[in-house]
Every structure is written in C-alpha cells, then in structure tokens.
Amino acid sequence: MRTLVIFSHPHLATSRVHRTLIDTIDDLPDVQIHHLEAMYPQHDIDVEAEQAACEHAGRLVFQFPFYWYSVPPLLKLWMDEVLAFGWAYGKRQQLRGKPLRLIISSGAPESAYAASGYNRFTMEELLRPLTAMTHLTGMVLQAPLILHGVPNIPGMDVTDPQMLRVEAFARQYRELLEKGLHASKGI
Numbered sequence: 001m002r003t004l005v006i007f008s009h010p011h012l013a014t015s016r017v018h019r020t021l022i023d024t025i026d027d028l029p030d031v032q033i034h035h036l037e038a039m040y041p042q043h044d045i046d047v048e049a050e051q052a053a054c055e056h057a058g059r060l061v062f063q064f065p066f067y068w069y070s071v072p073p074l075l076k077l078w079m080d081e082v083l084a085f086g087w088a089y090g091k092r093q094q095l096r097g098k099p100l101r102l103i104i105s106s107g108a109p110e111s112a113y114a115a116s117g118y119n120r121f122t123m124e125e126l127l128r129p130l131t132a133m134t135h136l137t138g139m140v141l142q143a144p145l146i147l148h149g150v151p152n153i154p155g156m157d158v159t160d161p162q163m164l165r166v167e168a169f170a171r172q173y174r175e176l177l178e179k180g181l182h183a184s185k186g187i
C-alpha cells in the first residue's frame with residue numbers, strides 16, 4: 001500500500017531534525033514524499049495532481065515542524081486548496097477511511113505542553129483543528145509521533161545528545177512506515 005508523505009518545512013537547508021528524518025525514510029519503497037516548499041516555491045499548488053496522489057495512496061502522513069502551535073504556512077495552504085469542497089468533504093469524501101499519521105517536531109520540551117507548562121495547552125488540544133479536519137473528511141487519525149525538545153540550533157554537532165534523540169526518532173519513524181501505519185488509537 002502506497003504511503004504519501006506530505007512534508008512541509010520552510011527552511012530545510014538549516015534543518016537538523018527533518019533533514020535527518022527525510023534522509024532516513026527516502027529510500028523506502030512505496031513511500032512517496034512531497035516536500036511542498038521544494039515542489040511549490042511560488043505556492044502555486046497543483047491541486048489536481050495532489051488530489052490524484054492522495055487518491056492513489058492508501059495512507060497519508062503529514063510531517064512538519066511545529067510552527068506557532070500549528071502547521072507551517074504551506075501545509076495550511078495545501079489543506080485549504082487540496083481538501084476542497086466536493087472532493088474532500090460535501091458530496092464526496094475521497095479520503096474517507098484513509099489513515100493519517102502526524103509526524104511532528106517541537107522546540108519546546110514535552111513538559112511545556114501541559115496546563116501547568118509554559119505553553120499552557122496539551123498537544124492534543126493544540127492539534128484539534130487537524131482532528132476536526134479528519135472528522136469532516138472521514139480520514140482516520142492515528143496517534144501522532146512527536147519529537148519534543150528539539151529547537152533548531154545552528155552548528156550543532158552530530159555527536160550532540162539531541163542528535164542521538166533525533167536519530168532514534170528517525171529509526172522509529174522508518175519502522176512505522178515499514179510496518180505500515182496501522183495503530184490502535186487516535187489522539
């Protein structure tokens with residue numbers, strides 16, 4: 001079953017986390033990666049091509065760094081344009097039944113995402129717009145894979161403990177794709 005990874009990162013050239021993740025999964029068979037900023041530098045998303053790729057895929061992944069408690073802008077635009085009325089919801093639900101997995105990195109530590117933490121809200125609360133989107137489109141939201149506490153530190157050495165966590169997370173991500181994305185619970 002083909003997996004379509006919708007990947008958004010506005011600054012991949014300076015990325016440590018997502019560069020590692022992409023390098024770890026990009027040789028997998030049956031995994032197609034759409035790096036939106038590389039494909040659509042002018043933000044002129046090819047809606048028909050994206051919809052066709054979604055229809056062809058058995059499951060979807062949204063991979064992104066958490067930006068202001070949300071998705072990066074081009075992933076938001078992708079949703080605005082690709083998940084169109086009459087195709088994703090309304091008369092037709094072309095994504096109905098397809099699993100969607102979120103692969104997210106965040107600069108803040110996990111402890112910050114709590115009522116008592118400095119971000120005040122849990123990830124589950126902050127990800128509600130995506131949960132609502134899957135309800136409306138009929139997609140099946142899988143438990144997200146989140147790597148917390150990875151701010152982008154320019155010039156960080158590959159032996160930094162943070163990079164060891166990134167590499168372990170990347171292996172987990174790869175295994176998830178290899179095994180299939182089936183999971184027991186959503187968020």
Ligand SMILES: Cc1cc2nc3c(=O)[nH]c(=O)nc-3n(C[C@H](O)[C@H](O)[C@H](O)COP(=O)(O)O)c2cc1C
Pocket residue numbers: 009014015016017018019065066067068069070105106107108109150151152
């Ligand atoms: C514009 C911007 C907004 C960000 N917003 C958040 C945020 O809301 N919460 C958070 O935990 N980290 C936030 N971060 C940190 C990024 O999520 C973090 O640097 C990224 O996950 C590291 O991945 P990378 O090495 O692939 O860039 C933000 C970073 C940028 C540049």
